[in-house]
Amino acid sequence: MSPQTLVRARRRVGMVAGGVAALLVAGMMTAADAQAATGCRVAYAVSAQWPGGFTANVSVTNLGEPVDGWTLAWTFPSGQRVTQAWSASVTASGGTVTAANMSYNATIATSATVTFGFNGAWTGSNTAPASFTLNGAVCTGNLDGTGTPTAGVSPSVSASASPRPSDPMAIVAAMQPGWNLGNTLDAIPDETAWGNPLTTRAMLHHVRSQGYNSIRLPITWSNHHGAAPDYTIDAAWLARVRQIVDWALAEDLYVMINLHHDSWQWINTYPSDRTNVMNRYTALWTQIATAFREHSAKLVFESINEPQFAGTTGDAESDQMTQELNTAFVRLVRQTGGDNATRLLVLPTLHTSGEQARLDALNATFNELRDPHLAATVHFYGWWPFSVNIAGGTRYDSNVEQDIVATFDRVHTTFVSRGVPVIIGEWALLSYDYTRPGIIERGEFLKYIEAVGHHARARKLTTMLWDAGSFLHRPELRWRDQGIYEMMKASWSVRSGTASSDQVYVPRTGAVTSKSLTLNLNGTAFEGLRQGSTDLVDGADYTVSGDTLTLTPAALTRLVGNRAYGVNATIEARFSQGAPWQISIITYDPPTQAAATGSTNSFAIPTQFRGDQLATMEATYADGSPAGPANWTSFKEFWSNFQPDYTANTIILKPEFFAEVNDGTVTLTFHFWSGTQITYHVTKSGTSVTGTT
Structure with a gap:
């Protein structure tokens, strides 16, 4: 059954609440080599079911000698059939189904687990298989042939695998450096809606080959689940998420998944709609945690992206809302058992802010939970004037440097020095975007990159670059600016001049x-x-x-x-x-400008740039006070208020600029990177605008 068909089926009838699941624990059969210990354990779970279809997850744990190349076989007792599989090649002959390894998951070390999944079709009933064989040996859950296959274990019981202990500090250190698959699974309504291509295994392989050790998968779930009270996640969507997670794990990447734009789509109403939001939040995380509970410890869960709330009395109350959701997240994930009992869970501050008050509030949550398998996360986009090019923030200066040092010192002192690891879950500059060139001057950005890498490394912070397409050109798997990548790469281990x-x-x-x-x-x-x-x-x-x-x-x-x-x-x-x-x-040569006429909705200053580049623009009234938006500074925000067009030889003044300009004359001062400054005058009368040199 295709994902499209699954979606249509979901919209018509919905999934059966609660689902059907079975965890089968079995043992081994002596191999040809009497000296080699053999044994295997299989966990089979139906994570979602709807009329005529279902999604199943299969985890195979090798209890004996290492396996290089595997096939898992079983018989469906009710005539079910596999329609679509991931992380395994599945074939059927009569009633027997065989799943064979892919090239990237052929080896199963002793005590290691390999996981795959599939969508299936059923009629009448969907009874779980009674037994499995791994490379011909019956799986009973023990070595040397002891044990009897059992079935019918509830999916909420972690009988398939004992929890694996984790070392949060070591895991987070091993995740450095990290990369975000931004504007993809978090895009609304679907994966390609915001301009990025479908994610491929080759893309993830490339990211790993470039030196990244972890990948954050921002995921928006709000468009991909059913109605209350079950909020059942669409099977096709969950299967796609699982596929990308499994690809990334197979590439030896650590993986972090979350609830992303859900934060502002519906979680932000929590203060005024506590019951419904908590029920939805609980239902989604319970399903997600259950679906992935047998996955490798290299899979990490993050509760919410940038939590924010509407209608609170201020940050203190919003801190409390964040604490309640973070606490609920930890407890419900732990209750799903399996490897979730010790899986690393990542908790954000309010807004993922690095302010001390926000860090202190999250630290109180850690003290309340007393869970040894937690990490903290904040986001970092630098000193705001530099990050968006406003208020004259064109250069990497002492303000930018001090902002990095102070923020990273705070998170290190609050958490890392006390044994709690910290992930900078997103970092870059807010206005760095290949589609809006010139906002951030390249060399100044390179200095920022070098400093972020150095100061994070010195404080044992793991950084995950926010990349929504501005760094990696995904269709061609190349860096849009190789020099920027080289500076980032160097910063992971050394300083650069x-x-x-x-x-x-x-x-x-x-x-x-x-x-x-x-x-x-x-x-x-x-x-x-x-x-x-x-x-x-x-x-x-x-x-x-x-x-x-x-x-x-x-x-x-x-x-x-x-x-x-x-x-x-x-x-x-x-x-x-x-x-x-x-x-x-x-x-x-110094740029030149000419007179112009236009309107507040369409006005451009003829400009011969003559080899120069625009750095910023000031706007003032006759008395010297700032004109236009952000009237606390004369320097306006690059691109939001003004924009150079080097091809058309103009500088565009945006409607957003004129919307906050009084009628009369405004003096504009254009600053260029050569050091040249040019003065220009615009006069606004209603919607009419004239410009003179």
Whole structure:
């Protein structure tokens, strides 16, 4: 049965409440080699059932010698048939069903478990199989042929596997570094709705090959379950989630799953609708935890993404709401038994904020629960003015640095120093987006990346990059900016050297003069400059005095070539460790602008950029007070209020900017990365706008 058919069936009739499940525990049969201990245990559970169809999960634990290549066979007693399988190749002959390993899960070590699942069809009844054989040996749950197959165990009883102990600090350390499959399973209403392609095994393999050790799977469940009181999760959706989880585990990735945009879709009404929200929350996590309770300890559960609440009296009451949901989450997951008894569970602060009050509130929850298998999570998107380019926050400066240090110090002191691991479940900058270039200058972002990696590593924090498509180009499995990836990768283990800028501007006309940059060595040693495979010559092409790097006129004259506008050459500063620092050699003239007319809904300033790039814009009234949105600062938010269009040679002023501008004249000051500043005047009268230089 296809997933589409399953969805249609679910909408027509719904799943049978409670489902049907059986856990079968069996033992072994002596193999041909009398010296080799053999034995196996099988857990078979029907996690969802509806008229004519069902979803089953099968976990096979090897109790004997390691197995390299396996087939599990059984007979359906009621004539059921498998219609779709994952993590195994399933065939049928008569009434006998055989599931064979995939290439990535062929080996089952002693005491290890392999898991697969399938959708099936049934008529009349859906009785569980009575016994299983692994490579021809009957599974009875013991070694050397002892034991008798039993059936009919409730799925809420963890008879299939004893809980595996976990070391939270070791698990979280092993998860570093991590990557988010953003805007995918969390997209509304489905996986590709927000522009990303379907997730593939090859994609997850690529992520692992790039050095990532964990993957966070944000999942929005609200569009994929039935009505109260059961809130039964759609079988096809759960199967798809399980497939991606199993792929990731097979790639040796740690995996973290959660309730994601549910946080603002319905969980946020908890203060005014406590019973219904808690019932829904409980039903979803009970189903999810039950479906995955026999999965590897490398699967981690996170209760809620960025918890937030409507209608509370303030953060203190919202902290209490977060505590109630986190506490309920831990208790109900533990009650599902199996490996969930010791599975690592991750609890967020309110808003996943790193503020001390929020950390203290979560710490109180840990003290109340006294559960040794928990971790804390916060999100980090940097100092807000820099993260969105507002209030002049164009550069990685002391404000940005101190924000990193202070936040990471707080979470380390509150949790890590007391033995509770911390996962930075999302990090990046809020406005870093390949579809909106120029908001964050590349070199300034590289310095931020380097610092986040260093300060997190020094404080034993695991970081998980938020990637909704801006970093990994998923259709082609390549990084959109290889240099950004290289800086991230280096930051996982060492510091990298940087510089005051990654741009050197050379005027298009006139004599070429020397240009200097300040090196940020970060504990490294400067080793030289290179263009492609050619080393530049110390003394002739550049000099270094202390931390000042100076490019000579002779080198710059050669690098700018015919002095066409824009980037004419790229060189690299190399250090004793870490990623090299790329420097663009740019030819420019000061930009020019022209008069314009338009409306508050459509206004663009003709601008000849002439090789330069826009950094930010100020807006003030005649008396010097800030004009437009965010009237506490004269510097407006890049892209939200204004946007350069280098192809059309214009700077667009957005309707959102004019919506908060008084009638009259506003003085605009445009700041460019070359250091050039241009003043321009716009006059608003109702919906009409005129602009003059």
